[in-house]
Amino acid sequence: xxxxxxxxxxxxxxxxxxxxxxxxxxxxxxxxxxxxxxxxxxxxxxxxxxxxxxxxxxxxxxxxxxxxxxxxxxxxxxxxxxxxxxxxxxxxxxxxxxxxxxxx
Amino acid sequence: xxxxxxxxxxxxxxxxxxxxxxxxxxxxxxxxxxxxxxxxxxxxxxxxxxxxxxxxxxxxxxxxxxxxxxxxxxxxxxxxxxxxxxxxxxxxxxxxxxxxxxxxxxxxxxxxxxxxxxxxxxxxxxxxxxxxxxxxxxxxxxxx
Numbered sequence: 001x002x003x004x005x006x007x008x009x010x011x012x013x014x015x016x017x018x019x020x021x022x023x024x025x026x027x028x029x030x031x032x033x034x035x036x037x038x039x040x041x042x043x044x045x046x047x048x049x050x051x052x053x054x055x056x057x058x059x060x061x062x063x064x065x066x067x068x069x070x071x072x073x074x075x076x077x078x079x080x081x082x083x084x085x086x087x088x089x090x091x092x093x094x095x096x097x098x099x100x101x102x103x104x
Numbered sequence: 105x106x107x108x109x110x111x112x113x114x115x116x117x118x119x120x121x122x123x124x125x126x127x128x129x130x131x132x133x134x135x136x137x138x139x140x141x142x143x144x145x146x147x148x149x150x151x152x153x154x155x156x157x158x159x160x161x162x163x164x165x166x167x168x169x170x171x172x173x174x175x176x177x178x179x180x181x182x183x184x185x186x187x188x189x190x191x192x193x194x195x196x197x198x199x200x201x202x203x204x205x206x207x208x209x210x211x212x213x214x215x216x217x218x219x220x221x222x223x224x225x226x227x228x229x230x231x232x233x234x235x236x237x238x239x240x241x242x243x244x245x246x247x248x
Contacts, residue, residue, distance in 0.1 A: 022129070023158045024122055058147060060154050061216035068213045076208060087147050094223045095216050096204020 002029045004036050012048040013040070018055045026062035033066070037073060047074050054083035064095050071101055080104070117173045120161045120189065128174060129154055135176045136183060141245055148224040149183065149243055155217035156187045156196065156239050164191025164237070182226075185241040194237055195230040196221060 005014040015033065019025065040047050049070060053059075071079040080102040084092065092098040116131045118124040129150045136146045153174065160172050173188040199218040202211070221228050227242035 022125060022154060024125055058150070060151055060158075061220055062158070064216050065213045068208070068211060071208055087144055091151065091220065094220060096202070097211075100208045100211065 001025055002032055010048060011043075011046045012050055013037075014050045014052060016052045016054070020058045021053075021056055021063040022058065022060050023062040026060060026066055029063075030066045030069075033070060037070075044073055045075060048078040049074055049080075051079075051081040052083050053081060053085070053088055056088060057085055059088050059091050061095070064092070064097060067092075067101055068097060077102075113175060113177045115173065115175045117171055120157075120165055120170045120172050120191075122158065122161050125154060125157060128157055128172075132174065132176060132185060139178045139183060141183060141243075145243060145245060149185065149241075152221045152224050152228070152241055152243075153185060153187065155221050156241075159194070159196055159217055160187070160189045160191060160237075163194060164189045166192065181245045183243050183245075185243075187239045187241070189237050190235050191237060193232050195232075196239065197228050197230045 001017070001019060003016045003018070005016065006012070007014065013036070015036075017029065021029065037044070051067065051070070067081060081092070082104055084103055089098065089103060092101065092103045097103065114131070114135050116128065118128060132153050133146055133150050136149050141149070157172060160170075164170060170189060170191055175186045175188070177184045196218045199215060201219050202215040206212075221241070225241045226244050227240070229240045231238050231240070
């Protein structure tokens with residue numbers, strides 16, 4: 001569902017999501033993300049977060065909420081979402097989040 | 105699955121519980137696929153139905169258990185999906201859209217489910233009949 005990889009040199013937390021990010025799975029993924037993020041307590045200012053959706057083909061609004069909340073945890077510009085397929089990108093565009101969350 | 109005036113109708117009734125989400129979206133996806141709805145529109149339908157169902161699970165039945173009934177029918181190149189619950193009156197179609205131009209700091213995290221329903225469907229109409237909320241979604245196979 002979600003795997004984490006922290007790159008020390010760039011202080012980047014890569015979050016690799018997998019599968020269908022419906023409401024149920026997004027809630028579980030949010031809990032796992034929050035647990036992971038707690039490891040960086042105190043260092044969140046420098047942290048960069050990259051959400052990789054390369055193998056995700058479905059997102060519901062719960063995942064949009066997660067994405068927005070996650071982006072608010074780090075400094076502006078230090079959050080991005082990559083490898084979105086066209087259907088997933090469409091949902092972010094409709095929600096008006098594609099630009100501010102740097103979705104590509 | 106039944107037949108009414110040439111329309112093939114399929115219905116499902118579930119308890120309003122998130123554990124039934126996958127069962128419901130699989131049901132509408134299968135119905136859409138069997139009617140030749142293209143993959144992209146199939147996903148649009150699943151998202152819209154999911155958002156409506158999740159809203160019912162979260163808010164319709166305060167402190168009690170309830171059910172959700174979903175009826176699918178097809179009419180020409182359109183699919184009609186009615187989502188029915190007996191919870192408190194609630195019209196998701198008139199919720200105020202979040203400010204999609206707001207900066208990330210000011211951007212609120214709620215209100216996106218209703219927005220997705222309205223934007224992904226060709227039509228989303230709510231009505232109250234007796235003690236029932238009925239959300240009628242219409243999706244055409246191909247958007248003009």
